[in-house]
Each structure stands twice: as C-alpha cells, then as structure tokens.
Amino acid sequence: MxxxxxxxxxxxxxxxxxxxxxxxxxxxxxxxxxxxxxxxxxxxxxxxxxxxxxxxxxxxxxxxxxxxxxxxxxxNLLDETRFHSGVRSLHRAAMRQQIHAGETDFLFIFVSTGHYQRKGLWSALRSLQACRKRAEKECGLHLRFLVVGAGDRAQQNLIPQLNQTAPDWRDWVSLIPPTSEVERWYAAADAFLFPSLYETFSLVALEAAACGLPLLVTAYDGHEMYLRDGGNGCLLPWTVAGMTQRIMEFLQVDRHHLKAGPDRFVxxxxxxxxxxxxxxxxxxxxxx
Structure with a gap:
C-alpha cells in the first residue's frame, strides 16, 4: 500500500x-x-x-x-532532468524579463493548483504584506509574490479574497496559470515560500530546493526529508506574526549564507x- x-x-x-x-x-x-x-x-x-x-x-x-x-x-521521486541547479542559468534572465523583474525585486514563489487554505497561501500573503515596507527600507528589496498553478476558475475564486486581504495585491502578486514547465518559474524566483498547514511530503518544495531555491516552509510531514533549517532554508512558525519575523530575518541575514539544494531524495x-x-x-x- x-x-x-x-x-x-x-x-x-x-x-x-x-x-x-x-x-x-x-x-x-x-x-x-x-x-x-x-x-x-x-x-x-x-x-x-x-x-x-x-x-x-x-x-x-x-x-x-x-x-x-x-x-x-x-x-516521491524527483525528475533530475528537469529540476536541477542549472535551470537558473538556462531560464532565469528570460523569465524575469517576462514579468519585468528588476535587480532589486526579490521574488518568493508559491506553487499549487488548489487547496490554498490548507497550503497556507493566505498566511504567506499576509506575512509578505507585513514585510514589504521593512524589506524595502532595511534591505533595499522590493518583494514580489509568484503564485503558480492557479487556473482560470481558481483565479476567479482567489481574486475576491486577494482584494479583501491585500487591496494592492496587483502591484506585487502575480497569478501564474498551470504550466508543464514550472522549473522555469523556479528559475525566476529567489526563494520558495510554502507555509502549509498539512502535507505528507510536498514534491513542489523538493523541486524548488533542487533548482537552487532556499526553502521557507512550516513543519509539515516530509519537510524533514529535504530541509536543513539554517542550511538550505528556514523553518517557519505557524503564526503570521512569527512567520513575518522569520522572513525578515531570512532577508536580512540568512539569504546571504544558505547553501542551496535538498537534503536527500530519490x-x-x-x-x-x-x-x-x-x-x-x-x-x-x-x-x-
């Protein structure tokens, strides 16, 4: 079984x-x-x-x-022909140009085709919203958020809550439809943010780590298989306040010394x- x-x-x-x-x-x-x-x-x-x-x-x-x-x-297995550190050199420049991302834009990426409440989308959104002014003032970074995997119907359901949660979301959040080449979006991003309430493994987190992104995830089942807290990413608290503080610590300090790559995988x-x-x-x- x-x-x-x-x-x-x-x-x-x-x-x-x-x-x-x-x-x-x-x-x-x-x-x-x-x-x-x-x-x-x-x-x-x-x-x-x-x-x-x-x-x-x-x-x-x-x-x-x-x-x-x-x-x-x-x-869960990882397709190493698609997800590896080389995708950044292959696709990063073109993908960032596609969404008009400049040198000071710091892109967090969240990948899911559904179950957004369970997977922590709204916690991620609120945390980044709370970090944006501080990140610009203290780090010189303009935070942006890529939400990859939302189809037309999902976007129709997400937009009303986006309007309510972050009225200015269109200035810094991008809704990306489902794609068969998600590795290109990993290449464009600077960090993977996935504060899910419950997972048993989360293949997207493993894929992001393999593509060289630092992981910012919560302690759901499976994170122990590929996250080294303080090594290739950061373990986030469950609360939005705690999450916000940890993201700021990551931006100020951790992002400069984290080593990319998953812990282990098949x-x-x-x-x-x-x-x-x-x-x-x-x-x-x-x-x-």
Whole structure:
C-alpha cells in the first residue's frame, strides 16, 4: 500500500480551524469518510508492506499498524532532468524579463493548483504584506509574490479574497496559470515560500530546493526529508506574526549564507529500483 495522505491527522487539524464556507464544511465530511476507509485499510492483514512517502507520515501511522517493521519509506521521486541547479542559468534572465523583474525585486514563489487554505497561501500573503515596507527600507528589496498553478476558475475564486486581504495585491502578486514547465518559474524566483498547514511530503518544495531555491516552509510531514533549517532554508512558525519575523530575518541575514539544494531524495531513475527491491523482499518472504 502506497500512502500519500493521513486523513486522521488532517481531520484533527480541520477541527482546529473554523470552516469558512459550506464547501469547506463538506470537505470535513469527505475527510471523515477517508478516516473510515483508512482505518479499515490499516486493520487489514493482507498488506505485506506499507510505503509512506516521508518519515513524518511513517511516524504517524506506526501506532495504527500491528507490525511496524512492515513500514518502508518511499519518498516521491524527483525528475533530475528537469529540476536541477542549472535551470537558473538556462531560464532565469528570460523569465524575469517576462514579468519585468528588476535587480532589486526579490521574488518568493508559491506553487499549487488548489487547496490554498490548507497550503497556507493566505498566511504567506499576509506575512509578505507585513514585510514589504521593512524589506524595502532595511534591505533595499522590493518583494514580489509568484503564485503558480492557479487556473482560470481558481483565479476567479482567489481574486475576491486577494482584494479583501491585500487591496494592492496587483502591484506585487502575480497569478501564474498551470504550466508543464514550472522549473522555469523556479528559475525566476529567489526563494520558495510554502507555509502549509498539512502535507505528507510536498514534491513542489523538493523541486524548488533542487533548482537552487532556499526553502521557507512550516513543519509539515516530509519537510524533514529535504530541509536543513539554517542550511538550505528556514523553518517557519505557524503564526503570521512569527512567520513575518522569520522572513525578515531570512532577508536580512540568512539569504546571504544558505547553501542551496535538498537534503536527500530519490531520483526518477532510481525509483523503480526501490520498488523492485521492495517487491523482491516480499516475494522472498512468502517463499520461506
């Protein structure tokens, strides 16, 4: 069983956050169904191996599994032919010119095609909004925010809340539609900002790190697989006030000495090998 989500954790977080709309309330109901299905799956004895995508997710499910030794971590793979440090030299100048970004423009990038409340878009927006004047005064930087992955319908839903949260957002926020070449936008950016409430791995964060961007992320499951706090990025607090202060510290100090690159990951070329080894071990076990 490949495991990419943990409904029990997510529903606990949903109860802590007030549902702002009927749509969000219906999502809570959907999660309840997921919890039931997930619990029944964990109770089944037919699984030989469970493959969670991160160490954080593995730690959450171990108390629910009768035999913890059947858990083997298999992280999401990274396509190293697309996501690597060379994309900055290949695409950075052209992509920044496309959005008229100057030398003093510092671009934070957020990548998602949906679930913006859970993934922390509004916390990121409020934090950057609070940093903008200080960043310009103390660092000489003009902060901009690239939100990549929002299609036409998603943008129609986002714009009213953008108008309410940051009335001047059109001056510094760019909504970029879904793209098959997201690595070009990583190349244009200067840092990856993703204060998600809940993830189990976050492939986009891994991709950003591989492209040489410092990571500014919260302590969701999976961050331990590629973030070294103070090494290749910064761990953000959950509150907007704490997040704002940490971003300013990053702009003033950390951005000058962070070393780009993920901690560790599975390349696309090696992903099948890991799966083969897993199946072989199960087959050998059954033959004994």
């Amino acid at each position: 490949s495991l990419h989500f943990h409904n029990r954790t997510w529903i606990q977080l949903q109860w802590q956050e007030p549902a702002p709309s009927l749509k969000e309330r219906l999502r809570v109901l959907h999660t309840v169904i997921g919890v039931i299905q997930e619990t029944l799956a964990f109770m089944s004895k037919r699984w030989r191996v469970i493959l969670p995508v991160s160490e954080g997710l593995a730690a959450r499910i171990r108390p629910q599994i009768a035999a913890p030794q059947r858990i083997q971590i298999l992280p 390349h696309a070329s090696g992903y099948a090998d890991v799966l083969d080894q897993t199946y072989e071990s199960v087959i050998r076990e059954r033959m004994l």
